[in-house]
Amino acid sequence: MAESWVKPSDIVKKLSDHVSSSFVFPIKVRGTVILDKGYYKLTDGKAGITLNIEKALELPVGAEVEIEGVLGVNLFYKEDTAILYPAINVNSYKVLDEEKEREFQKRVSEVETLLRNRxxxxxxxxxxxxxxxxxxxxxxxxxxxxxxxxxxxxxxxxxxxxxxxxxxxxxxxxxxxxxxxxxxxxxxxxxxxxxxxxxxxxxxxxxxxxxxxxxxxxxxxxxxxxxxxxxxxxxxxxxxxxxxxxxxxxxxxxxxxxxxxxxxxxxxxENESLRDGAKRRQAKESNFVLELVVRLLIIGFLLFFGIKVMPYLFKEFVLKDFSERTETKIKNHQP
Structure with a gap:
């Protein structure tokens, strides 16, 4: 007779089904509702137990409640490890102090209104x-x-x-x-x-x-x-x-x-340091360009002075003076 082989996941599934079928009984429990990683839990301050609810059902977070339901187990996989943990399938709940809960929800609404304007x-x-x-x-x-x-x-x-x-x-x-x-x-x-x-x-x-x-x-x-x-x-x-x-x-x-x-x-x-460094380099480059322009202007002026002004000055002062002095000498040597 051939042996029947099973996979580890088959064992976990069979164990989960067995526990679920044998470890199920009605329960009434009191505690405070909290929201943990998107899941409802019931806590007494020392331990918490997961609450399985219908999609249409919402539980009052922070309220002390009395829950009627069925105690069972949930199967959870984390990497290659399977974990079984107790959970309550919620049939109904009752807020133990409804006046306190109404006041709590009223204050939450007031705060949310104030926060909208913040x-x-x-x-x-x-x-x-x-x-x-x-x-x-x-x-x-x-x-x-x-x-x-x-x-x-x-x-x-x-x-x-x-x-x-x-x-x-x-x-x-x-x-x-x-x-x-x-x-x-x-x-x-x-x-x-x-x-x-x-x-x-x-x-x-x-x-x-x-x-x-x-x-x-x-x-x-x-x-x-x-x-x-x-x-x-x-x-x-x-x-x-x-x-x-x-x-x-x-x-x-x-x-x-x-x-x-x-x-x-x-x-x-670091971004500010980079911007400041870029500004300093830009300022240095601007100063270099300005200094170059000034030098070119000076050179241009000197060239203009040399080409346009120097001939006029030479003519007006040097040649004219030489001419007058020459005429004077000629007159002085005439009989």
Whole structure:
């Protein structure tokens, strides 16, 4: 009897089908809805579980809900590795504190309305303009109390900017990253005369990062009306914090933010050096041409003087004087 061979993917498929058929049972679970890499998850602050929903269904991000559904598994391939992880197939949900959720969504709408009227400061456009207008650009760095993330930012910046690092003057502001504390710091930074500001935060769970700032902080950014950029967490996941709604630019880590700023400073400064060098060469060439023209004019004048004026002077003064003196001598020798 011939042996029946299977591929690794066949084994994974059979295992997934077996788990899905045996590891399925109705469930009711409570937690907070978050959005992770475009997928809904339910979290209690310690762990999160994926939520499978119908396309027509939208879940309220940030709300505490009670979900009814079926617990199952999802199959995920990463390179050549297959991963099975639990997931909830959502049948229905209920917001536990509907009044609180309505208030939350109302404030989100208010902030979005305010942000529509706010000037957007693109990263490259803003810093390119500032570096052209000012010899030194003043940048504020906001970070948590006793946080050392600013050192990662500065190290990456100096490495990328090189000899042009002194084009940026940094001012550090230690702050609580709670909504009220951060809002007060943003107002302080805005009144310090900085031209732009970065909010820096190191790694942490999504739940911790989601608690950075809030509505009051966003309103403080809108009132300040200065370029505002953030680098929070050690993940490329977006929309972890409400602060990202107000930010003019997001970086995955403080190091990446510092590196990007350093690269920008180097590129702009090198281009300025090239332009200045071209201007100096052009000015030198212009001076050479001007000097050459002056010399040619002098030579032309001398030639004109020699051709036109010298014969006249010779005739009027030399020949005429010689003629008069000759006539005088002739008269003096006559008997």
């Amino acid at each position: 000037t957007h400061y693109g990263f490259w456009e803003t810093f390119s303009r500032l570096l052209k207008e000012k010899k030194t650009v003043k940048v504020g760095l906001i970070h948590g109390n006793s946080a050392q993330v600013w050192q990662d930012f500065m190290s990456a910046f100096r490495s990328a900017a090189g000899e042009y690092a002194d084009r940026i003057e940094f001012v550090r502001f230690e702050s609580s990253l709670s909504d009220e504390g951060l809002a007060r710091t943003i107002e302080k930074v805005a009144n310090s005369g900085v031209h732009a500001v970065f909010l820096l935060r190191g790694g942490g769970s999504k739940e911790e990062l989601a608690r950075i700032g809030g509505f009051e902080s966003i309103k403080a950014i809108i009132r300040a009306d200065i370029p505002f950029y953030i680098a929070i967490g050690h993940s490329f996941d977006r929309m972890v914090s409400l602060m990202e709604k107000a930010a003019d630019g997001n970086s995955a880590t403080p190091s990446i933010a510092g590196q990007e700023l350093g690269k920008l400073v180097r590129v702009v400064s």
